[in-house]
Amino acid sequence: MRPFALAAAVLAASANLAWGQGVKPVKIGVLVDEAGFASDIGGKGATIAAQMAVEDFGGKLLDRPIEVIAADMQNKPDVASNIVRRWFDVEGVDMVTDIPVSSVALAVQAVAREKKKVLMISAATTTELTNGQCSPYTIHWADDTASLAVGATRAVVQAGGTSWYFITADFAFGTAMEKAATDAIKAAGGTVLGSVKHPIGTSDFGSYLLSAQGSGAKVVALANVGADTIGAIKQAGEFGLIAGGQRMVGYIVFITDVHSLGLELAKGLYVTEGFYWDQNDQTRAWSKRFFGRHGKMPSKEQANTYLATSHWLKAARQAGTTDAEAVTAAMKAMPTDYFGTPGSVRKDGRVLYDLSLYQVKAPAESKAPWDYYTRVRNIPADEAFLPLEKSTCSFITGK
Incomplete structure (x- = not known):
């Protein structure tokens, strides 16, 4: 049995045994894209x-076993x-975490708000989650569209990248x-100078890249994610955009994307991250443990899922309950621990932490795997x- 399946089985077996003895388990749902x-x-990995x-918390909360369950929401x-x-x-799930894709997160948030349940969103990036469509029970751990736009944009414009063209995924995240x-x-x-939208999961970026190439823009910006970003960058090399002098900026690029692309294709890309495995002693130690179970270094989404789950567990212990209102109040009052760096949860649910702008190394600059x-x-x-x-959040503005 693989480590992933074994861990899930052990946690579920412990919870089921306790349930049989009349102790209701605490349940955490991880809503993921599995395929x-x-x-x-x-x-x-999430x-x-x-x-x-x-x-790491000890497997129990308020003398109840903790069960982790997962489901593929198919985007x-x-x-x-x-x-x-x-x-x-x-x-009887008490909290849901991960939750990729902005449109999915907004739909799930509406259900959680109705049911008065906590969401710890560590994947979706739209600022709407803590603005116009906010919920008092949502904590937003993922860096958002506003924060991702700041670092790379300023650096590239200052370096001479003054004209831009967008290739944008046609869903809520891409638009935002x-x-x-x-x-x-x-x-x-x-x-x-312009933009073009593409459907999620497209395999052919040819027409979009030709439009970007024909625009004469100095920078081609990718407002997409995951396999779409990887496909666009690979095909941009084939169409000669980079050889022709255009730069490419991926607004939401993960280390797993860079690993899939290889440094020869990804070199020079700007990446904005709150988490990088080689950041400090704590990130290196945790990432080594994660690698031992998953065979890959963690993405920022996976690291944020760990941090979000940990913070919820600590807050529930402090509150003495899993009640959503009490736990969210405790989470907003407690400082966060971002692998040794302190942060905070704002009253609108936005988690605040410093980010860093990185540039992807050339192959000769890399000294070790990852x-x-x-x-x-x-x-x-x-x-x-x-x-x-x-903020346009109703419980902040009172409107």
């Missing part, structure tokens, strides 16, 4: 990360909503990412995330 475009950046958090809002509704109504990045480009003194990034600059939390005074 689609985002499976490598989250997927089974469930492993949640299990590691439970194990479909209706499928995801049905899963979490069943989890809440029938299976392009808007946030466009605002950042204009604020930095650049211009946007040694992929060179740090360019720190992006302080107050620079990266939208300020609270700009």
Whole structure:
């Protein structure tokens, strides 16, 4: 039995034994993409990360065993909503985490708000989660479209990348990412010459890349994610965009994407991350453990799933209950621990932490497997995330 399956079986068996003895388990649901475009950046690795958090916590909360369950939401809002509704109504799930794809997260958030259940979103990136469609029971751990737009945009424009063209995934994340990045480009003194949208999971980027090439833009920006980003970068090399002098910026690039591409194709890309496995002693130690179970270094999504699960468990222990209102209040009052770096949870549910801008190394610069990034600059939390005074969240504005 693989480590992933064994850990899940052990946790489930412990919980079932306790249930048979009349003790109701605490249940954590991990809502993942197991086979689609985002499976490598989250997927089974996200469930492993949640299990590691439970194990590091001791396996029990308030004298109850903790059970981790997972489901593939197929990147479909209706499928995801049905899963979490069943989890809440029938299976007694107390908290749901991971949750990739912005449209899925917004749909699930509506269900969780209705049911008064906690979401610890460590994957989806839309700022709407803590703004216009906010919930008092959501904590947003993933870096969002606003924060991702800041670091790379400023650095590239300052380095001469003044004209941009977007290749954008045609769903909520892509639209939000392009808007946030466009605002950042204009604020930095650049211009946007055009954009084109593509469906999720497309295998042929030819027409989109030709449009970008024909625009004459100095920078081609990818407002997509996962396999779509990898495919676009690979085909850009084949179409000669980079050889022709155009730069490529991936707004949401994961270390697993770089690993799939290889440094020869990915070199020079700018990457904004809150987490990198080689950041400090704590990230290196945790990532080595994760690698031993998953065979890959963790993505920031997987690391955030671990941190989010850990924070929820600590807050529930402090609150003495798994009640959503009490636990979210405790989470917002407690400092976060971002692998040794302190952070906080704002009252709108936005988790605040510093990010870093990295540049992908050339093959000759890499000294070991997974040694992929060179740090360019720190992006302080107050620079990266939208300020609270700009919030449109109803329980913040009172409207």
